[in-house]
Amino acid sequence: MPTFQAPRGTRDLLPADRVLWARAEASLRDLAARYGYREIETPLFEASAVFERGVGAVTDIVEKELFRVSPSRGEEREPWALRPEATAGIVRAYIEHGLHTQPQPVRLSLYGAMFRYDRPQAGRYRQFYQWDIEAIGDAGPAIDAEIIELGSRFYRSLGLAMVEARLNTIGDPVCRPGYLKALTAYYQTRIGEFPDLARTRLVSNPLRLLDSKDPAMVEINRHAPSMWDHLCDPCAEHFAAVRVHLDALGIPYRLSPEIVRGLDYYTRTTFEFVRPGAEGQQDALGGGGRYDGLVELLGGKPTPAIGFALGMDRIVHAMQEATAEGGAASADAAVPIAVIVGADPDDTVTRLRIATDLRATGLAVRADLARRKLGRQLEAAVRDGARYAVIVGDELPDGLVQLRDLGAASQKPVAVSALAALLRRKASAAGPG
């Protein structure tokens, strides 16, 4: 036994282990750049209040998993904690640096270590790694689909085609209270069958009982009332529109009422990425959702936002187990060659679909998903440094779009089917830089 060992719940990744990690990291950096999610770094520790508000005082993370650190010397009076997840720190930075004055949404990507002081076991570490994506300042629904598609593409790029997307909605502060009432009333009728922990949760956080893995609760939940029957009209429309966008992109997903978040600032879309059949904790590879109430809760203006966190330790474990070799994407470019804009601000489906198809061929392309006027979309494309704008739906026959050279301010009609080849020629003609 050596004198010193890595602390319990942590591990060393030796050069041989790092090969798969590096491949996954290269893929996430490539995808983040192509989708226009720019890197942000936040400190590994923050005032613990950032997480107590941002993660929520009644969650497991804060109750028992927050990795608290106390300054050993100096004047600081504020207690600190190592970050258990990235969102709260990113939102703190968004507010602190006034990022709401930049074009919205602000698309951000963070890859790094997270810390939770939980009992270590297979697939659960005290220091682990997440890829975190946030789009702050867009109420969706198109951006919801963009983010779910991005997560799905990441797993596919690593050869993990078996990973399933599971989708749900948890409503909003208008319709959720009514649902919680109905849910609690139902649970009261079956409280005699509840496991102990579930009894406490029924008071603190009834929604979280829906994702319980306890067999007794799974059986009780089979007959529980559904959020879907209690959605207010705007939430029902949002949920339907997210699905329309996902269907238009050809992204498979399973509707799963058990995918929930227990905190008030989470709204509407929730999703998870699952590897069916993986043992124990190892099947949950990532998840995310909309958190329209969080920016305000941390002291900013009310701002809609959505994001995901993918667990890299379990992803690399799945890569090790996967027999099939995955082909990693190799294109890299931070600036999009083209931005897809549209004359009809509301037709985000077409813009997102064309951008998705072009990205699938390896091109760096962004869709403008904000429902703003064409002129504003074009301005944003120029600010992004794109060389071309693809203009959809300006009274052209079906299948034709305008390809606008943003530098020369000239444009010509092009068939959608010819776009990928044409943009690739333009990109390679320009050469690097």
Ligand code: AMP
């Ligand atoms: P969460 O932030 O809890 O929604 O977790 C998102 C993803 O991070 C999960 O699906 C896991 O893949 C991963 N994850 C969460 N906690 C741990 C942990 N303690 N050790 C390893 N991976 C984790």
